Amino acid sequence: MxxxxxxxxxxxxxxxxxxxxxxxxxxxxxxxxxxxxxxxxxxxxxxxxxxxxxxxxxxxxxxxxxxxxxxxxxxxxxxxxxxxxxxxxxxSIPNLESDKLHFSGSDEQTITLITGDIVTIKKIENGKSVIDVEPADPNVGVQMYTIGEDSYVIPDSAIPYLAADKLDQDLFNVTQLIEDGYDDKSLSSLPVIVEYTESTASSVQTASGVQTKKEYTESTSSAVQTKKADPKGAKKVRVLESINGAALATSKKEAETFWNDITPEASQKAKPNFDHGIEKIWLDGRVEATLDQSVPQIGAPTAWESGFTGKGVKVAVLDTGIDPNHPDLVNQIAEAKSFVPGETVEDGHGHGTHVASTVLGTGAASDGKHKGVAPEARLLVGKVLDNAGRGFDSSIIDGMEWAAHNAKIVSMSLGGGHSDGRDPMSQAVNRLSEETGALFVIAAGNDGSEGSIGSPGAADAALTIGAVDKADKIAPYSSRGPRLGDGGLKPDLSAPGTGIVAARSALSRLGKGSYLTMTGTSMATPHVAGAAAILLQKHPEWNGTQLKEALMNTSKRLDYSPYHIGTGRLDVPAALNSTVRATGSLSFGFIQWPYDHAQPIQKTVTYTNDSDSAVTLDLQAEFKNTKGDAVPNGMLTISESKITVPANGTKTITVSVDPKLGNWGRYEGHLTATDSEGKQVAHTSMGIEKEDEKYPLTFNTKDFNGEQKVARVGIVGENMKPTFIDIYGTKTIRVAPGTYSAMAFLAVGGGTDDVSQVLVGNPEFKVDGPQTVELDARNAKEISAEVPKKTESKFRRVQYHRTIGDNEVTAAYMVGFNVNKIYAVPTEEVKTGEFEFLTRWHLIKPQLEIQFKETVLDDILEYGTTPLEGKYNLETVYVGKGTPADYEGLDVNGKVVVVDRSTKLKPSEYLPESKAQAKTALDAGAKLMIIVNYEDTEFMPMISNEPGNPRGTNIPLTVTGISKSKGDKVIAAARSGNLHLLVEGVPYSPYVYDLVDVHQGQIPENLKYKPSNNELVKIDTSYKSDSGTVAEDVRYDLRPYQNDAWGIAHSSLLQLPSERTEWVSAVKDTSWSHEGRVVGFPYRSWQVLQPFVTYEKGQKLQEDWFLQ
Incomplete structure (x- = not known):
């Protein structure tokens, strides 16, 4: 004080x-x-x-x-x-504005990827951000791109698994990961779902036990075991038998260990497989929770008058839990279970209580006014969403498995992102429906746009529910079909979802009193679940498919597309009184253009007569385009227009669509069955989507030798939003006529001791027929920077930006340390939209130069070691694998030791080997250790996961790595017993070059950047300090089209105090921001971030930093 x-x-x-x-x-x-x-x-x-x-x-x-x-x-x-x-x-200091003084966590967020790469996003001025990427392995390059508001960071090590459809791309959407709460501050582990191969899945078994930790990612439950050991760095949270999988919590501190343990060296040619019997890895996604007028609207009171109240039928509600003391529900609960670690079944959110009471609330708190649809049904409560209304896919799948084995009807007013029906939750719905006969009634979602059906409502077996208002008008928020991917016909049915009054949980902060009004497809879904309970009371022998058909067939027809509202609005009395059922819907799928040779598509409709008398039905099909125009004659036909269905029997007809007829677009309609009195008894919705004019677009990737390569290709066009596809050598997609751009980064070998990276592609080509784009590295030109002083690259980034019409994409590649050269293939100048190509360098004085005979070795200084300072002439000794036994009888004190890197080790095994080699060398008194690679590529050996900075992790030994071809020569000379190496170490560079070379419209033939001093800005910088500590700095560059500046992963080190000359490119419309960070400050580390500024050529400036 x-x-x-x-x-x-x-x-x-x-x-x-x-x-x-x-x-x-x-x-x-x-x-x-x-x-x-x-x-x-x-x-x-x-x-x-x-x-x-x-x-x-x-x-x-x-x-x-x-x-x-x-x-x-x-x-x-x-x-x-x-x-x-x-x-x-x-x-507490009013004039100390919050945006001038930022405390840890207030302006930056960090996310550790499944690969161990660490991404930090810092918010800066004007809504912009800087994104720093620190690779888990600095030898591995990183691809970065922005589509819309989402930024992706994908290390090269993940590309082969993405291309093989073994890995979920959502694991690398850093914008969405942080928005959904996967950041390192929120979660200490990354939750994933793994699907196993069949042989592995059969070995999965469960034991008894209960999770008690609050955080999903902290769960260490011994309840879940497998006969096959879990990957290192991961703990199994729960077994998901329905998808032959499991939920894993992968420790972020051990993320690199986990990734290396499951990934053998992935070939760039052959499709790789994960170890540990893992077939595919998904992000364990976030899922969110999406009556006095609505219950009569669907006719439930009429069913009650007939004695059908759902009595005794068990309905499972998977949601946020329940208020067990609410008067409407207090006597309704048969069983309850929480699948949210650390939370009981009590509903601290309110959504689950509202939904449950819509299904089967007694209305006791309102004298029966707000009674649910099936007030005498029995409730099974599965809490799968937490008190904030959010949950993980794996918790929901676990709850689904429990519910399907204990109830015939499962109500799920929740959902994740848009889906094609192949995601883990949708898979679980299909398998559990088939295995148990349960009916899953699932909300369509609240997106409101076409093609927005969410997971798990996208599942084939789900009864997917849209919403209408009290006037039977489609709700604007109700998600619509068709289903992504195959154009499937969804949703299946609709029900009231707007302004629904139902029980309020007294445990939540929503509303007041006993009831609450809510809106959404979440509210529509329980109406249908309650109706299913009523129907099941009358037909207890029915399975989920039969219930689904009956509810769909008897709905009230509305004047909307079946792709928007399903077969119609739920009608309980009609479903209860009907004795005829039919197939609920017919989806004829998605038909590729052209249709000249397309064959007729046939589907069957089966009519079931549940009465004791035969029934004669007249069948009439109506089929129109989206404008309401009738289809050409013969496009849709039915095999019979009048049928007789025997008592307690079935009759099947065939419905055919001829795709050759009719123009492109969507066609939809209904097949209606009427009885002998002209009464409609069943209707089946139908739909088909015919592709507009599209052509095959084929990509072929080739390296310097003409061999196929793995690539992630970025595509954008005037009629196509930006997308990235992963390919092995060749792949074909379909696109509409128009102008397109396709670019890709290829890792290629350039010969002995040479790993190269090449930007290939064509930024502008026309598609008006079948087209092939050659992504061929053989015509590439080397990209280089030449400056007056001797330098080495500390950081390199290759980047492009393409805009065509309203669509744009920015992609960049952060070059790994083992990449010797970078290239790009020259292109023609674009005539449509904008194209920009740039290269970014951060150059410093070489930190370690080792002269061997007449050659300076291409070496890479290791992370986590102490750089040498000064010039030395050092005797050199070869010590084999660098084990203690290899040092016996050798004097290496103050000398260079040369060791071999082992072959055929998994990536996870190299770090322990390097650490052990370094410790042994240090104990023996060595001054410098050179690790020789087992192959002809440069590499940075890893001693620790920390950069070589003053965070206390450095070992007092300099370690570097060289390729096998150069290393073999050094070893041979060392074995002669008379090898001295001239070594110069510069731990802190006295000068730096921050360069950017920008080309507009094309990639030119000449990619050599040789700026004169007059083209650069010279900044004489003084870094002040009286603390004698060390700092690090980074300079961010930003182009006008960027909201995110991609940061240098490896900061430069600064000795405090020190002077340094900094040369910066003065390129039109390029902004720069300089950040300095004092590390190990006596009380706490701190950083200074300069606002983004632009420079003029030839400026000479002076800066003073870190005054204390």
Whole structure:
């Protein structure tokens, strides 16, 4: 407290104009200063970090004295480690604007990917962000791209598995991952669902046990076991028998270990497989919860009058739980179980209670006014969503398995993203429906647009429910079909979902009183589940398919497309009184253009007569296009127009569609059956979607030798939103006529000791017939930067941006350390839209130069080791594998040791080997260790997962890696017993070059960037400090079309204090932001982030940083 009092008193004695320059001064963007008083605020905050929480109460008056002191608008100063009540402290200083002082977590979020790569997103000015990517393995390149508002980060190691459809792309959508709460602050483990091969799945078994941890990702339940060991770094949370899978919690701290354990070296040619019997890995996705008028609207009271109230029928509601003490539900619950770790079945959200009471509430709290559809049914409560209304796919699948084996009807007013029906939840619905005969009644979703049916409602077996209002008008929010992928006919049926009054959970904060009004397909779904219970009471022998057909066949026809509303609006009395059932819907699928040779498609409709007398039915088919026009004669035919269905028997007819007839577009309609009195007794919805004019577009990828390669191809066109497809050598897709762009990054071998990366493609080509695009590296030109001083690349990025019409895509490749050269294939200039190609370099003075004879070895300094400083002439000794036994009888003190890297190890095994080799070398007194690769590629050996920075993880030994071809020569010379290597180490570069070379309209033939000093900005920078610590810095570049600046993964190290000359490209419309971070500050680390600025060629500037 005395130190703090002294600091504040000092601040009060200073004039407001007392200042020292922190930033540069020049005409281009004015003068930026930080006041000495503001420095004292930093001192105050540092003092606060040492106080106990109780001491904070003693300093209110001191804080008030500092309110006149404000930070300069030029900076963001961010402590890296937060202190107790830090944000409250900032708020206590009115003039200390929140966007000038950021505490840890207030302006950045970090997500660890399944591969172990770490992505940090920092919000900066004007809604923009900087995205830093720190690869798990710096030898592995990273692809980054932006589509719309979503940014993806995909390491090269994942590309083969994506191309083989073994890996879910959602695992790499960093924007959505953070938005959905998968960030490292929210979850310490990444939840995934794995599907096993059949042989592995058969070995899965469960044991008894209960999860008790609150966080899904913290679950260590011993309840789930398999005969096959779990991958390293992962714990099995639950077995999902319905999809031959399991839910895993993959520790983010061990993400790299997990990835390396499940991935053998993936070939760039052959489709890879995961180890541990894993067939595919999905993100364990987030799922969210999507009556006095609505119940009579569907005719439920008429059913009650006939004695059908759902009595005794068990209905499982999978939702947010239940208020067990609500008067409408208190006597309705037969069984309840929570599938949310750490939460009971009690409903702290309110959605589940509302839904359950719509199914079977007694209306006791309203004298029967708000009675549910089936008030005498029995309720099984499966809590699969937490008290915030959110859950994981795996919890829901687990709940589905429990529900299907304990109830004949399962109501699910929840859903995930748009689906083609092949996702894990949809798979589970189909398998459980077939195995148990249960009916899954599932909400369609609340998207409101076409093609927006969500998971698990996209499942074939699901009875998928849309919503109408009280006037039987389609609700604007109700998700519509067709189903993604195959054009499937969904939803199946609709029910009231707008303004539904039902029970309110007293355990939630929603509303007041006993009832609550809610809207959505979530509210429509339980109406249908209750109706199914009523129907099952009358027909207890029926299975889910029979219930589904009866409810669909007897719905009230509405004047809407079956792709929007299904067969119609639920009609309980009609379903209860009908004695004839038919196939619910016929989807004739999606027909590719042209249709000249298409064969007729035949589907069957089976009519079932549940009465004791034969029934004669007249069948009439109506089929129209979306404009309401009748189809050409003969396009749709039925095999019989009048049929007799025997008593308690069936009759099947054939419905045929001739795709050759009719133009492209969607056709839809109904097949209606009427009895001898002209009464409609059943109707079946029908639909087909005919592709508009499209042509096959084929991609072929080839490396320098003409061999096929794995690639992720980015495609955008005037009629096509940006998309990326993963291919092995060749792949064909279908596109409409128009102008397109297709680009891809290829990893290729350029010969001995050479791994290269090539941007290939064609940014503009026309499609007016079958088309082939050759993604051929053989015509590539090398990309290079030449500057006056000797340099090496610390960071390289190749990037392109393409806009055609309203569609645009930005993609970039962060080059791995083992890549020797980068290339691009020259293109013609585009005539439509915009195309930009750029290369980014961060160049420094070589950190380690090893001269062997007349050659300077191409070596890569290792993460986590201490760089050498100075020049040396060192004797060199070969020590085999570098084990303690290899050192016996050898004197390596102060010398260079050369060791071999093992062959045929899994990636996860190289880190322990390198660590062991380094420890042995250090114990023996070696000064430098060179690891020779087992193949002819450069590489960065890994000693730790941390960069070579002053975070306390470095070992006091310099370690580097070289290729086998060069290493073999060094080993041969060392074995002669008289090898000395000339070594120069520069841990802190005295100069840096931040360069960007931009080309508009095309990739030119000449890709050599050789800027003169007059084309660059020279910044003489002084990094001040009296602490003697170390800092690191990074400079971000931003083009006008970017909202996200892609950050350099490997920051440069700075010794404090020090001077450095920094050369920066002054390219039109390129903005730059410089960030410096003081590491290991006495109290807590902090960083300074400069706003984005543009430069003019030839400027000479000076900056002073880190004044303390």
């Amino acid at each position: 005395q130190e703090l009092q002294s600091t504040v008193n000092e601040s009060l004695n200073l004039r407001h104009t007392d200042s020292i320059t922190l930033k540069k001064r020049h005409d281009h963007y004015g003068e930026f200063q930080i006041l000495r008083k503001e420095q004292l605020i930093i001192s105050i905050l540092k003092s606060l970090s040492k106080l106990e929480s109780g001491d904070l109460m003693k300093i209110n008056s001191l804080i008030k004295k500092t309110t006149a002191m404000a930070f300069s608008a030029s900076l963001i100063i961010s402590p890296i480690q937060s202190v107790a009540s830090a944000e409250a402290i900032a708020e």
